[in-house]
Amino acid sequence: MKLPKIRELLEAIKALIVGPYTSKFPYKPHIPHPNFRGQPIYNPDKCVGCLACEEVCPSEAIGHEDITDDSEPRRLMIHYTDTCIFCGSCEAACIADNEGIKQSNDWELSFFDRKEAQETIEKELQLCEICGEVIACKDHLKWISEKIGELAYSSPSLYFSRLKSLGIIDENIISAVRDSGRSDRVKILCARCRRETTLTTR
Amino acid sequence: MTREEILNDLKERFKNDIIDLLDKSPKRVYIEIKPESLVKVATYIFKDLEARFNTASGVDARTHIEIIYHFSIEYLNVLISLRVKLDRKNPAIDSLAQVFKGANWIEREMYELLGIDFRGHPDLRRLLLADAWPEGVYPLRSDYKEWDKKAIRDRGV
Amino acid sequence: MPKSVIPIGPYHPLQEEPEFFTLTVDGETVVDIDVQVGYNHRGIEKLSERRTFDQSTFVIERICGICSTSHPFAYTRAVEDIIPVEVPERAKYIRTIIAEGERIHSHLLWLGLAGHFLGYNTLYMWVWKLREEILDVMEILSGNRNNYAMFKPGGVRRDIKSEDIPLVIKKIDSIVPTLDRLKKAILDDPVLHARLKGIGILTREDAIDYGALGPTSRASGVAKDVRKDAPYGAYDKVEWDMIVTETGDVFEKVIVRVLEVYESIKIMKTCLLNLPEGEIDLNIKDIPPGEGIGSAEAPRGETFHYVRSDGTNRPARHKVRAPTFMNLPTFKVTVIGETISDATIILAAIDPCYCCTERMAVRNTKGKKIYHGQDLIRLSQEKTEHIKRKMGIK
Numbered sequence: 001m002k003l004p005k006i007r008e009l010l011e012a013i014k015a016l017i018v019g020p021y022t023s024k025f026p027y028k029p030h031i032p033h034p035n036f037r038g039q040p041i042y043n044p045d046k047c048v049g050c051l052a053c054e055e056v057c058p059s060e061a062i063g064h065e066d067i068t069d070d071s072e073p074r075r076l077m078i079h080y081t082d083t084c085i086f087c088g089s090c091e092a093a094c095i096a097d098n099e100g101i102k103q104s105n106d107w108e109l110s111f112f113d114r115k116e117a118q119e120t121i122e123k124e125l126q127l128c129e130i131c132g133e134v135i136a137c138k139d140h141l142k143w144i145s146e147k148i149g150e151l152a153y154s155s156p157s158l159y160f161s162r163l164k165s166l167g168i169i170d171e172n173i174i175s176a177v178r179d180s181g182r183s184d185r186v187k188i189l190c191a192r193c194r195r196e197t198t199l200t201t202r
Numbered sequence: 203m204t205r206e207e208i209l210n211d212l213k214e215r216f217k218n219d220i221i222d223l224l225d226k227s228p229k230r231v232y233i234e235i236k237p238e239s240l241v242k243v244a245t246y247i248f249k250d251l252e253a254r255f256n257t258a259s260g261v262d263a264r265t266h267i268e269i270i271y272h273f274s275i276e277y278l279n280v281l282i283s284l285r286v287k288l289d290r291k292n293p294a295i296d297s298l299a300q301v302f303k304g305a306n307w308i309e310r311e312m313y314e315l316l317g318i319d320f321r322g323h324p325d326l327r328r329l330l331l332a333d334a335w336p337e338g339v340y341p342l343r344s345d346y347k348e349w350d351k352k353a354i355r356d357r358g359v
Numbered sequence: 360m361p362k363s364v365i366p367i368g369p370y371h372p373l374q375e376e377p378e379f380f381t382l383t384v385d386g387e388t389v390v391d392i393d394v395q396v397g398y399n400h401r402g403i404e405k406l407s408e409r410r411t412f413d414q415s416t417f418v419i420e421r422i423c424g425i426c427s428t429s430h431p432f433a434y435t436r437a438v439e440d441i442i443p444v445e446v447p448e449r450a451k452y453i454r455t456i457i458a459e460g461e462r463i464h465s466h467l468l469w470l471g472l473a474g475h476f477l478g479y480n481t482l483y484m485w486v487w488k489l490r491e492e493i494l495d496v497m498e499i500l501s502g503n504r505n506n507y508a509m510f511k512p513g514g515v516r517r518d519i520k521s522e523d524i525p526l527v528i529k530k531i532d533s534i535v536p537t538l539d540r541l542k543k544a545i546l547d548d549p550v551l552h553a554r555l556k557g558i559g560i561l562t563r564e565d566a567i568d569y570g571a572l573g574p575t576s577r578a579s580g581v582a583k584d585v586r587k588d589a590p591y592g593a594y595d596k597v598e599w600d601m602i603v604t605e606t607g608d609v610f611e612k613v614i615v616r617v618l619e620v621y622e623s624i625k626i627m628k629t630c631l632l633n634l635p636e637g638e639i640d641l642n643i644k645d646i647p648p649g650e651g652i653g654s655a656e657a658p659r660g661e662t663f664h665y666v667r668s669d670g671t672n673r674p675a676r677h678k679v680r681a682p683t684f685m686n687l688p689t690f691k692v693t694v695i696g697e698t699i700s701d702a703t704i705i706l707a708a709i710d711p712c713y714c715c716t717e718r719m720a721v722r723n724t725k726g727k728k729i730y731h732g733q734d735l736i737r738l739s740q741e742k743t744e745h746i747k748r749k750m751g752i753k
Contacts, residue, residue, distance in 0.1 A: 007543065008544070010540075011485060011537075011540070021488050022491075033498050033499050035499050035500075036498055036500050036502055037497065037501075037502035056414070058410060059417070084418060085421075086508070087508040088516065099379075104500075140682050213708065229589065230652060245604065252409050255661050256570075256654070257663050257684070259676070261667060261675075261676045262676075272663070274589070275655075276583055276588040277588075279588060304570030304688075306688060307684060307685075308680075328397070331397060332400075342676075343406060353670035
């Protein structure tokens with residue numbers, strides 16, 4: 001019986017010298033290991049607003065809201081931090097080289113009101129120039145046209161958005177083209193309107 | 203006995219009971235049997251072949267209800283699945299709980315989730331569902347509709 | 360003599376099934392026990408049918424917080440059985456490492472709580488400190504202390520960085536000396552012997568009849584372990600021993616778990632040192648129609664998953680059988696005939712969850728007194744004190 005007690009005593013003395021294993025969290029910030037998977041954070045410069053992350057999220061912690069009745073149509077990408085399970089599926093599915101949304105080391109998520117538990121970024125939205133339907137985010141169209149290279153010239157919507165983003169064309173040039181007839185073909189259109197303009201001859 | 207011998211033995215011994223024998227892979231064998239011969243075949247596999255009863259999976263396959271009884275024979279590394287197909291209108295089958303106690307709970311579970319009646323079960327009552335759950339509503343049936351209109355539906359649910 | 364009924368439960372939220380026990384006691388002795396489960400039934404099987412094969416992994420992972428790897432392990436094996444494919448070698452090793460780390464921390468968690476129930480709080484704190492080390496290892500390897508999110512059908516999501524391996528091995532090695540001392544402390548302690556030996560015996564026949572699994576059955580001499588019988592992952596590539604003991608009482612269950620921690624450390628170290636190079640993921644795109652069965656040895660026993668696919672991207676049926684589902688009914692044979700103060704440790708011996716014990720309510724129908732979980736633990740601890748006094752130990 002003496003032997004176990006001596007072992008316990010040794011352990012106790014060791015613990016006295018080394019101190020407790022736990023970190024003194026509220027008084028000192030706790031820094032996790034760099035490998036720690038914490039809360040995902042959007043990178044507004046890299047994110048293209050394609051909604052791939054929303055599609056794969058197993059806990060539906062990512063949502064979006066399209067604001068189109070404004071002068072500046074935009075898409076709000078919303079990450080609900082309260083339902084997020086930090087699985088990293090969003091990062092793995094991100095089309096922008098997995099950099100549009102990235103898991104950080106952040107783990108302090110406490111809040112008083114559940115409505116605060118969300119983070120949003122805004123992305124500029126491209127609307128159809130005829131019907132006003134949402135096509136995609138401007139950055140997304142740019143990303144596609146860069147991705148498919150010269151094939152982008154097969155789709156006016158794609159190459160116009162690309163040329164616009166490069167600053168090569170502006171509204172003056174487009175309106176000049178418009179006056180020379182068939183102006184509906186030189187517009188950024190949604191798939192349905194594109195089909196209609198191609199099929200109908202005026 | 204080797205794996206081949208056991209399969210041939212089963213085929214021979216229960217040739218009137220086996221409808222189909224699918225040798226899917228070295229580790230997986232699916233045997234479809236007549237529902238009325240389940241106790242006979244399962245007892246033989248459990249007692250004589252010294253298999254371990256893993257569990258049973260009830261599946262609503264829309265046209266019929268299937269129960270798949272999984273037995274693993276450890277010394278051969280084979281998993282035998284006995285499949286029975288039951289009538290969807292009135293699913294009922296003999297209970298295995300008298301043969302080995304491990305089947306007691308899983309039959310209670312299938313009874314409440316799929317509405318299968320196990321004849322001769324010693325203690326056939328609800329296992330998992332709440333007491334307020336209405337009678338005759340079976341959540342794992344393919345035609346299950348949510349009945350609780352007051353249930354809170356939040357984002358992510 | 361009038362019999363009293365003692366209700367225990369119902370909340371037991373750590374394991375898959377929270378339980379409500381009704382103990383019928385005659386004086387001190389338990390004469391009958393009934394178990395009622397389902398208080399934490401979350402409809403995971405139904406939920407899984409609404410998620411894609413990939414997303415289901417995360418739902419499945421949250422069935423249990425402690426053995427959060429064994430469920431995805433069995434599930435991914437079931438999905439791979441549908442196709443069928445073999446995952447890359449490196450993925451197999453990584454899966455094994457994560458599964459074994461989980462086993463170590465789960466067994467240590469159990470050991471600490473068992474100590475707490477017996478009034479051996481030194482053991483409780485000691486073991487849980489040791490467990491922190493393993494949780495840190497898991498954080499380094501997978502990025503989280505629990506719910507590792509490493510598994511996906513066809514491989515693993517995250518690679519183990521080679522620069523992390525030396526630190527991880529150092530940390531694993533550092534727990535061995537403490538574990539040695541711990542093992543000796545348990546084996547030497549006459550009080551633990553007096554409290555645990557010969558109680559809650561599960562005989563070999565009962566273990567087979569009930570289909571008991573994992574350490575619960577191995578302590579009863581049933582040498583069944585999925586890792587040995589149907590090797591998966593890298594278990595057939597490393598050397599390790601299955602721990603089997605004979606009598607099946609609570610003490611043997613403690614011994615099995617402590618020795619299994621050593622085996623797990625051995626497996627984990629071998630896998631980390633021999634981690635093969637190569638791909639970690641097969642990038643499975645489509646799951647064909649069919650059915651698949653997968654099983655994995657969780658810390659508590661075999662986890663069993665049956666998945667049926669109809670060719671869409673969602674499972675048509677997903678059956679989950681957790682080990683406690685088979686282990687729990689064995690209470691019927693282990694608790695009956697024992698005293699109430701032993702009931703806590705016997706109920707704990709199959710390693711269900713412990714949150715419940717905080718909410719146990721003991722009601723003596725004849726008297727007026729109402730006990731709570733704390734009182735039950737106190738009863739158990741008082742018995743230990745009593746034994747100590749009898750043995751002349753202060």
